[in-house]
Amino acid sequence: MVFKNLPIQFDNYGRAFLRDEEAEAPFDFRDEARLQREVKRDRTIESVAGRSALMEFSSDPVTRAVSSMAVTASIDLEHKRVIDSRIEVTQFSGFELILNEHEPSDAVQLTSRISGRASVSHAIAASMALEMAAGVTPPPMAIITRNLGSCGEMLGECIRHLFLLAGPDYSEQVVRRTNPAIWQLAEQAPARGRLIHGLDTVAELMRGLNLLSGHLYIEALQHTRLAVEVVTLLLGKYPHPSAILPGGVGTEAHRDTFNQVLGRINTLLDYSKKVTAIWDDLIDFLYEAEPAYRHSGELPGNMLSLGIWDDPESYDAAYHNCNVWGDRRLSRPSAIVDGAIRTDRLSDINIGIEEFVDHAFFAHWNHQRFLSDPLSGPLSPYHPWNKETIPHPGKSNWSEGYTWVTASRWDREVMETGPIARLWSNAASNEASFQFIGRINRGLEFEIPKGQRPAIRLVWKTPERPNTLERNRARAYQLSYTGLAAFASLLEAFDCLRRGETEMSKRFNLPDRSVGVGFWESSAGPISHHIVIRNRRLVNYQMITPLEWMGSARDASASPGTLESAVINTPLIEEFQGPADFTGIDLLRTIRSFDP
Amino acid sequence: MESEVPSLQTVYLVWLTGAGCNGCTLAMLEASEPGIEDLMLGNVPDAPRVVLIHPELSLESGDTFRNQMEQAAQGKLSPFVLVLEGAIPDESLAGQGSFSRIGTTSDGIPITTSQWVDMLAPVAEAVIAIGSCATWGGIPASNGNPIGAKGLEAYIGRDFLSRGGLPVINVPGCAPTGEGFVETLIYVFLHLSKLVPIELDEQRRPRWLYTHETYPLPPRVEYPPAAGFDLADRPTVNCPVPLTGWLRGFGGCARVGGACIGCTERDFADRLLPLSRPDPAY
Numbered sequence: 001m002v003f004k005n006l007p008i009q010f011d012n013y014g015r016a017f018l019r020d021e022e023a024e025a026p027f028d029f030r031d032e033a034r035l036q037r038e039v040k041r042d043r044t045i046e047s048v049a050g051r052s053a054l055m056e057f058s059s060d061p062v063t064r065a066v067s068s069m070a071v072t073a074s075i076d077l078e079h080k081r082v083i084d085s086r087i088e089v090t091q092f093s094g095f096e097l098i099l100n101e102h103e104p105s106d107a108v109q110l111t112s113r114i115s116g117r118a119s120v121s122h123a124i125a126a127s128m129a130l131e132m133a134a135g136v137t138p139p140p141m142a143i144i145t146r147n148l149g150s151c152g153e154m155l156g157e158c159i160r161h162l163f164l165l166a167g168p169d170y171s172e173q174v175v176r177r178t179n180p181a182i183w184q185l186a187e188q189a190p191a192r193g194r195l196i197h198g199l200d201t202v203a204e205l206m207r208g209l210n211l212l213s214g215h216l217y218i219e220a221l222q223h224t225r226l227a228v229e230v231v232t233l234l235l236g237k238y239p240h241p242s243a244i245l246p247g248g249v250g251t252e253a254h255r256d257t258f259n260q261v262l263g264r265i266n267t268l269l270d271y272s273k274k275v276t277a278i279w280d281d282l283i284d285f286l287y288e289a290e291p292a293y294r295h296s297g298e299l300p301g302n303m304l305s306l307g308i309w310d311d312p313e314s315y316d317a318a319y320h321n322c323n324v325w326g327d328r329r330l331s332r333p334s335a336i337v338d339g340a341i342r343t344d345r346l347s348d349i350n351i352g353i354e355e356f357v358d359h360a361f362f363a364h365w366n367h368q369r370f371l372s373d374p375l376s377g378p379l380s381p382y383h384p385w386n387k388e389t390i391p392h393p394g395k396s397n398w399s400e401g402y403t404w405v406t407a408s409r410w411d412r413e414v415m416e417t418g419p420i421a422r423l424w425s426n427a428a429s430n431e432a433s434f435q436f437i438g439r440i441n442r443g444l445e446f447e448i449p450k451g452q453r454p455a456i457r458l459v460w461k462t463p464e465r466p467n468t469l470e471r472n473r474a475r476a477y478q479l480s481y482t483g484l485a486a487f488a489s490l491l492e493a494f495d496c497l498r499r500g501e502t503e504m505s506k507r508f509n510l511p512d513r514s515v516g517v518g519f520w521e522s523s524a525g526p527i528s529h530h531i532v533i534r535n536r537r538l539v540n541y542q543m544i545t546p547l548e549w550m551g552s553a554r555d556a557s558a559s560p561g562t563l564e565s566a567v568i569n570t571p572l573i574e575e576f577q578g579p580a581d582f583t584g585i586d587l588l589r590t591i592r593s594f595d596p
Numbered sequence: 597m598e599s600e601v602p603s604l605q606t607v608y609l610v611w612l613t614g615a616g617c618n619g620c621t622l623a624m625l626e627a628s629e630p631g632i633e634d635l636m637l638g639n640v641p642d643a644p645r646v647v648l649i650h651p652e653l654s655l656e657s658g659d660t661f662r663n664q665m666e667q668a669a670q671g672k673l674s675p676f677v678l679v680l681e682g683a684i685p686d687e688s689l690a691g692q693g694s695f696s697r698i699g700t701t702s703d704g705i706p707i708t709t710s711q712w713v714d715m716l717a718p719v720a721e722a723v724i725a726i727g728s729c730a731t732w733g734g735i736p737a738s739n740g741n742p743i744g745a746k747g748l749e750a751y752i753g754r755d756f757l758s759r760g761g762l763p764v765i766n767v768p769g770c771a772p773t774g775e776g777f778v779e780t781l782i783y784v785f786l787h788l789s790k791l792v793p794i795e796l797d798e799q800r801r802p803r804w805l806y807t808h809e810t811y812p813l814p815p816r817v818e819y820p821p822a823a824g825f826d827l828a829d830r831p832t833v834n835c836p837v838p839l840t841g842w843l844r845g846f847g848g849c850a851r852v853g854g855a856c857i858g859c860t861e862r863d864f865a866d867r868l869l870p871l872s873r874p875d876p877a878y
Contacts, residue, residue: 059657059658059659060662060698060700061651061657061661061699062658063650063651063653063654063655063656063657063661064653064655064657065652066652068613068651068696068698070699090694090696090697090698090706091613091614091615091695091696091697092615092695092696092743093615093616093617093682093695093736093741093743093745094615094741094743095735097740097742098735098738098739099740100740101738101739101740102738102865102869102870103873105873106869106870106873109855109857109872110735110865110869113617113735113770114617115618116617116618116619116620116621116622117618117622119617160625164625164653165652173655211655212633212636212637218633221633222628222631224626225626225843228622228843229843229844229846232841232842232843233846233852235847235852236842236847236848236849236850236852236854237837237842237843237849237854238626238842239623239771240619240771240859242815242849242850242852242856243849243854244854245815245855247818248818249815249854250816250817251852251853251854252816252852361693391742393689393690393691393692393693393694394691395692395704396704506818507818584658588657
């Protein structure tokens with residue numbers, strides 16, 4: 001079964017069709033059970049408020065998150081638990097609306113500017129959407145260069161998140177104040193990875209995480225610059241690379257450039273050995289000190305990943321082949337519900353995507369351009385090829401609109417994204433993704449070659465369920481995974497250079513009418529660009545970023561978004577007396593674990 | 597008002613965000629010699645120690661974080677330098693809501709980026725706009741965007757002078773180099789300490805950074821129109837990147853074969869982006 005909630009079935013050849021061809025509005029949706037759950041939640045809040053045990057916590061802005069975001073939580077002080085939570089995205093920059101005024105090929109440079117940290121990912125997704133529309137395949141060396149630039153971006157993002165954004169939440173500065181008892185334990189707790197990271201106790205490690213004054217913080221900041229150099233060498237600059245375009249890259253294939261990249265990847269791979277040891281020690285210690293951390297930010301394991309880093313032999317920019325080239329990616333796509341893979345085919349993933357605006361500052365659109373995708377698979381009126389962006393700002397109001405992001409859903413499920421979704425997907429697939437990654441029972445094995453530090457074999461175990469700490473652990477292992485993907489891509493690049501395959505771009509002509517989609521991943525999760533071209537102009541440009549997946553508000557059936565659900569599922573482990581000394585650290589850690 | 601800063605020991609750097617992509621923050625973190633951490637640790641000779649109040653980097657969150665911005669607005673965090681990243685939307689177009697806010701009042705009314713500018717700019721020793729969104733409006737100010745975005749100078753008026761007697765200092769680029777920005781920051785501090793004068797050009801950019809003239813260029817790819825590219829009608833673009841590279845002398849937009857889209861200029865992207873495009877109709 002691929003879809004449980006959407007009215008789509010498959011024939012023996014894997015072709016999608018509508019369950020009931022005669023239905024008047026097959027995609028209409030109402031889920032009584034979910035609506036009832038919301039009503040019950042409201043009643044609980046009322047009854048807790050009646051006992052004067054209700055505390056409203058809010059943080060506006062949530063700092064150390066890249067998006068402008070605020071959180072509100074209703075907390076039951078008696079039972080120390082969160083009853084409800086709302087996430088507001090507080091900024092709108094209107095990017096989708098300006099694209100219709102520009103030439104289609106400008107979309108690469110324009111959409112890159114929607115997010116500095118995911119600018120390589122957006123530029124690549126835009127190029128791929130245009131390549132699909134124009135039917136052009138970049139030469140192998142250009143695909144490899146794009147992959148490597150994207151690895152550079154992800155390496156930087158993982159380090160930045162682990163130490164500059166999420167890391168300080170686990171530092172001495174914070175833990176001493178919010179959990180004095182745990183800090184005392186940390187001072188006595190030996191660090192198991194001492195031989196790798198050189199720190200004797202968990203307390204020392206936490207001291208290293210101190211914002212600005214900690215040596216791990218400074219070391220991480222310096223290593224992000226090496227990752228930026230990788231992007232800069234290959235794609236001109238970062239953020240907002242200058243050399244990505246449909247059909248290839250502007251960079252020339254010089255051996256020197258790839259040698260310079262190799263030096264930096266080697267250093268970063270070495271550093272990743274230390275990073276995984278640090279986060280393993282920290283997380284294992286926290287589980288032992290307080291088992292309730294296992295449930296912090298816990299979610300059922302609904303995860304989406306679109307796959308990333310194409311195989312130059314397979315990628316041909318064609319929608320009707322996307323299940324072939326999607327499967328050959330160095331990190332594979334999949335939609336996972338309750339921990340199990342529903343599908344790993346990009347076309348199934350695509351038709352399962354919908355965007356809802358019921359609780360966002362956008363108005364409903366009322367016409368449906370497409371009834372099916374290019375493979376005749378049925379499309380919902382809420383699918384991004386049909387969706388239109390109509391801003392409708394208003395006062396924040398929980399029952400109407402309260403955020404500037406749409407609610408993206410897959411098969412009407414709330415999905416989480418990012419490193420944990422990607423690693424989970426690769427661990428659950430049938431074969432190893434590339435030569436340095438091995439599959440083991442419920443997990444992945446990484447062979448990291450010798451550098452300044454000796455070669456090591458790392459094992460990432462698929463956790464029972466995703467939670468706050470496992471998301472951070474997955475991000476540490478994603479650093480190694482990405483370094484290895486870059487290393488594998490470099491070997492391919494040197495191979496191409498030896499064969500003299502140095503062509504870097506292909507000419508293309510845009511057709512009068514066409515559609516396209518680009519699927520990629522930034523560190524935080526899926527990036528997809530859906531485009532419609534008429535008379536050689538863009539008439540609709542729809543981008544879905546990880547923020548639409550995780551930062552969304554309630555959807556049409558009132559299901560809370562990913563971050564909202566994770567905050568609700570966070571036990572309060574912080575030591576506090578009442579509202580005056582409550583910092584909300586557990587909730588903030590949960591939000592930051594998604595890297596929003 | 598006269599500045600009360602003879603020699604700076606500590607300076608607060610209040611970083612405010614509007615409509616943008618946070619890419620300038622990334623660029624700022626890329627500079628390494630010196631890096632922002634060297635300023636924060638007080639390791640740069642003659643420059644004060646910097647206390648950074650930044651929504652993406654600060655330890656504090658929510659009210660505790662916003663409290664520092666309020667203190668700055670009330671003159672209690674002194675001296676401070678204001679940096680704006682991102683354009684300022686016209687909130688009158690947002691009806692009862694807002695396009696860009698940081699916090700709300702106790703009655704739930706949004707406190708918008710433009711209101712924060714109104715509160716902070718008049719009491720700041722210096723005001724710096726980083727990136728093309730904050731300087732000229734950038735991509736958020738493109739045709740078709742309903743948010744009415746503007747750059748800082750257009751919003752606050754060209755006559756504006758900070759407490760330190762400086763106009764809005766513009767560091768344009770999408771993004772500008774981190775090295776260029778950190779260098780500008782240090783010059784501003786040295787200027788406020790009355791150690792050196794800061795020299796700005798007629799567009800209030802650090803003069804030494806924007807002297808090199810270049811043109812929008814298409815990427816180095818397989819397009820005949822790109823090969824026969826005529827520079828005659830191109831507007832000039834002032835940008836240090838063709839000379840200095842992007843970072844530590846590496847990279848650079850057109851230097852590696854990518855496009856120069858004129859991202860440091862006024863009216864980027866509407867006027868300049870089409871000039872750097874190989875014509876796909878060819």
